[in-house]
Amino acid sequence: MRRTSFDGWPCSIARTVDILGDGWTMLVLREVFYGESRFDGFIGSLGIARNTLADRLRRLEDAGLLERRVYQTEPVRHEYRLTEKGRDFFGVLAAISAWGDRWLAGEEGVPVVMHHTTCDHDTRPQVVCSSCGEPLRHADVAVTTGPGYPARLLKRPDVRARFGLDLEG
Template sequence: MRRTSFDGWPCSIARTVDILGDGWTLLVLREVFYGESRFDGFIGSLGIARNTLADRLRRLEDAGLLERRVYRTEPVRHEYLPTEKGRDFFGVLAAINAWGDRWLAGEEGVPVTMRHTACDHDTQPQVVCSSCGEPLRHADVAVRTGPGYPARLLERPDVQARFGVAPNR
């Protein structure tokens, strides 16, 4: 089955989904942040099929989120470590976790808590404005085209309506 690619779309969400658009990929990254780095460790913690895991690790490596390193030479064994790009994805997983804690945790409470070791307190991640520090809420955010938005699409009426762009005349 051929996979749909969103790589060329003028949208960072679509491009990210192109790399991370299935549950296994996100769970592999979760395990990396929990400290797992070895193929058999992922198998044990996730119960994922070997071929599926190999595909997700290859995809994450190709996308530059994980780096494969040899940790044993006889036989050759690799570990998978987050790159800077991969480490930067932690905030996304933390935000997904916070949403799940709020909306999906049962009466028994949240399944995993995050402790901010710098201040030694449990924490709930928040997405905040980089300028004023206020939480970002949908009602308080307007979207507009950025410098990387394809000029050829700006003439489309649906794009003009979505982003409030005046047609070029």
């Protein structure tokens, strides 16, 4: 069965979903952030099928989020390490964790606490404006096309209406 690709879509969310593909990919990345790096370790912590894990690791390596390094030569075994692109994904996982903590945690409280070692305090991740530092909320944000949006799509009335562009130009 062929997987639908969102790689060419003019949307960073769609392109990111194209890399992630499913929940296992996010959980593999979570485990790497928690310190796991070896195939058998992922199997033990996630209970994921070997073929599924091999596919997700390959997908993350192909996308440039992980790099594979030999840690044993007889037999050859690899570990998986975050690249700069992979380390930059932490904010996405932190935001998902914060949402889950707010909406899905049980009465007993959040399952995992993030501790900011720089200031030595427990923290809750927030997405904030890069200019003023205020939390970003849907009601306070407008979206428009950026320089990478395909010019051919800007001619469509539905696209122009979605982004609040004048319908004349």
